[in-house]
Amino acid sequence: MSLSSLISKLAGATALVGLSAIAVQAQTSGEPVKIGAIVSATGAGAGLGVPERNGLLLAEKDINAKGGIKGRPIKIIVEDDASNPDTALSKANDLIFGQKVQALLGPSLTASTVAVGGVTHANKIPQIAFTGIGPAVERERKCVAHVLPPQRLNATALLEYAKSIKAAKVGVLHDAGYGNVVMAELKPLADKYGVKLVAVEKFEIGATDTTTQAAKVKASQPDAVFIIATSATPFRNVKQIQITQPVIAAIGSSSYEYVNAMGPAADNIVIPEFVVGEDPLPHQKDFVELYKKTYNSTPKNYEAAAWDAAHIIAAALNKAGADATGEKLCEAMKAPYTGVLANYNFSADDMTGIPISSFIFSKLVGGKYTRTPFRVAQ
Amino acid sequence: MTLRTFLWLVPCLIVWAVLPFVVPRYMADLLVFTGIYTVAGLGIGLLLGHCGIVNLAQATFYGLGAYASAYCTVMMGLPSIAGFLVGAAISMALAYIIGRPILRLTGYFLALGTLALSAIASALFFEWDWLTGGTLGIGGIPKLNLFGFLLDRPSRYYFFVWLVAFACMAVARNLVDSRSGLMLRAMRDSSTAAAALSIDLQALRTKVFVVCALFGSLAGSLFAHHASFVSTQSFTVDRSISFLLIPVIGGATSIPGIVVGALFVTFLPELLSKLGDIHQILFGLALVAVVVLMPEGLVGAFAKLRTRLAKRGSGHG
Structure with missing residues (x-):
């Protein structure tokens, strides 16, 4: 030592x-x-x-x-x-x-x-x-x-992952605060990445139920779903209405406080972030x-x-x-x-x-973060 | 003015004039906020103390004033005075348009009506980000410049804010002492009797509501030029509640009470925050204590104490 x-x-x-x-x-x-x-x-x-x-x-x-x-x-x-x-x-x-x-x-x-x-x-x-x-x-x-990172970079990281899994149609669930700011950057960038935003649904900060918004996203039949919020609620709702497409979340929901509140709904969510304490x-x-x-x-x-x-x-x-x-x-x-x-x-x-290139893309498995091999080159 | 008032007033004015130079800068900053909150609280005090109306919408007018100043100066490059005037005009017009229908309500229903107004406005400040900057707000609002004298630090801005506050106090005092003030008190104590005396309750209440909105808007513009930044977080329903606390704590019928209430709302959370994360609970307890133990506010309790002491003094004599 x-x-x-x-x-x-x-x-x-x-x-x-x-x-x-x-x-x-x-x-x-x-x-x-x-x-x-x-x-x-x-x-x-x-x-x-x-x-x-x-x-x-x-x-x-x-x-x-x-x-x-x-x-x-x-x-x-x-x-x-x-x-x-x-x-x-x-x-x-x-x-x-x-x-x-x-x-x-x-x-x-x-x-x-x-x-x-x-x-x-x-x-x-x-x-x-x-x-x-x-x-x-x-x-x-x-x-x-x-x-x-600036919100533009957070939006870019979400789109990079979507591109890597060949998701051409993306549905977005975002809150009216932090989510709104990231969304403003995401819209113009999506075209550049050839990603079509098939549904963009907004909900109030601290909303206790976002099932209606999640159902609209499901109805648009996206290849993947982005959730941009500081809340566990939309993640639970997405699971409840059985959206089976990959869910990619912005860094705002990455704290354990939110992950624990998501319960089993946290499984398989991918988050572009920086520190995976488990690995x-x-x-x-x-x-x-x-x-x-x-x-x-x-x-x-x-x-x-x-x-x-x-x-x-x-x-x-x-x-x-x-x-x-x-x-x-x-x-x-x-x-x-x-x-x-x-x-x-x-x-x-x-x-x-x-x-x-500083972003790490982690996946939640059983309430724990695992680091995926995907990284974006500079 | 009696000699006694004069003897009180002179030392008070000296302390007021010297204060920003002797206290540390952050305290001067809090004194500026006290001045701003006094202006906003005066309007609420008039409604609560003289009309018996609980107004939970003051943050709306405060926000309108602040956004008007921010938008006029930053986005349009107009002089600061334009922001003050536009804010005041919009606030007064809105208060008139909304006041006419909702002031027909009374008691709890009216309080809920104003709460709804505050909730709607706070949502609109959020949603109309093309106008308000939304969550990111509007930054870089210039400091006020009075005839070439830049009010760029709390010790300078203090004087401007408090002069505005004193002017508003004079307007409030004038209103209370006028014929309208007498009608207001008649209406508060018995609206049926007042109506029987052919007092137009609706017009009178609307008038005070418009004055209250004007004060709220002025306070908002003052805040925008002080903080140099406005965002939705400063104009939520929480802010409306803290404005309502000012007259409730200080004493709704007394103008000095508003200043005491504003001091309480600005300084106490700051002092308590030194005690760690439980400071919000302690502030809540202090509020409950004041409301339960001193229903007439701090100024009312002080007056009661003085009468009691005077009685005891004369009893011994």
Whole structure:
């Protein structure tokens, strides 16, 4: 066992019993370098915010166990925006001007990200958001990086898989929030892939029954069905009305919370995503092991995204110096970075640079993820 | 103005003027939100305290004001004032058109009617993404520029927001003290008696509903220029409920009560959030405590306490 993996395992074990301070003190000293983080730990976005917070706290321990920022410990101050953009704005003001953080990680939701970006951009504070790039104004914000793919890339990944199974007619079930945004990107792309969208059915966020919409999709006799939502309901309904065609789901439904709620309906669903905790890629193994040891559960994409964000900012601080100005940190962040979730390049136009080749296509079997051999070449 | 009021008012004004410079920036930011919520809450207070109407649709007008400002400035490149005016005009027109039929209802039915309006508006904000940007919203709304002075930070915007809030308070006070105010109180206490005195209840209620919508829209425009970003998440039914809480907590009949209510709604969740994920439960408990223990709101409870102390004081003397 190498020294670094021994240290990371030690850090994981100490975190479990709440004695992480010992590991920190052993490695780092001096004034902590403060980083702010905003997640949706409560409210509608809690399904994202809670895993992200876990990823952040684990990353903090890992960074400190590996020497912190040039010997100084890193301190990630995590705040909850209750899934509300107005609260996110207040929290960002507090973190930046009250607590004087060097950089900001998060928020979890697009609306909050755009709201907070107004403050970080104007004050030249580096920000790494746990969302894909949103409205046009975000392209002007050259110091607001994103660790999740833009919705256009999510739509492309769905179509790539459809093409691979020779599905020419596709039915879509999507919700009115996240699903709407992905759908807007999917429509123009479908033609390019020679895929005909034979039925596009929308349902409300949090709908408890989508049988009618699923029946319409079934009636259109598609070769495959896309489900784009953050809910387990449409998956159960599709199974109930016996749609037997392959179901491909967008990353939004990939958390275990949703998979467990799908029950047996989860079987055989394919999801283009990034982290399969049951069978991680070689570069993901250390993170998955540490996560499992600390939290006694298997990590998915959002835990890894937050972990990456914290490590990216730590790498930039190590490069530019612990007291570097926001502008210098932004410059330092621009280099390509190989993360657990994906390979990033924040100098790309979409402020993420995730290539389509970073996607893994996983299949659910008995409530567990298995990695399929299918990958898209760049 | 009596000498006593004057002696109260001067120190209050000094504190008000100095506050944004001495508190940390995030607190100044919360004070800006308090000002915005005061404007929105004033309208609800007028309806609740003086007409006995529970309005659960204020987020609709707040949203209309915000989207009007966002659309006029970002999409059409018009000056900020255009957004304020368009928002106000649309809100008042909508309040009039919808107010005429639904204000015929009373009590719970009227409350449900306004709730339906809020639910419909929130769904439309969502669906009409060509206009509102849907889930992604509209970003990059410019900060207000007053005669070359850019209100780009909370400590500057604070003064503008609160001056608008004071102006709205003056309008509300004027309305309450006027002949219409007397008719309103008569209508609230006994609508049959008021109707017998040939008061046109329908017209009067609609008038107050339109004023309430105007305040809501102004608050929305102020919010849009402060946050620089608007999305559907800021204008849901939840927001309507938190606007209703402002007069309920502060005291519906009192104008200072609205300010107290707005302070409660903006600052308390923020302070409680330091206590971890249970902060929403604690906020709920605090709400229940205020409503059960102080049915006349915080200001009402304070007034009661003062009377009791005064009585005790005179009893001893």
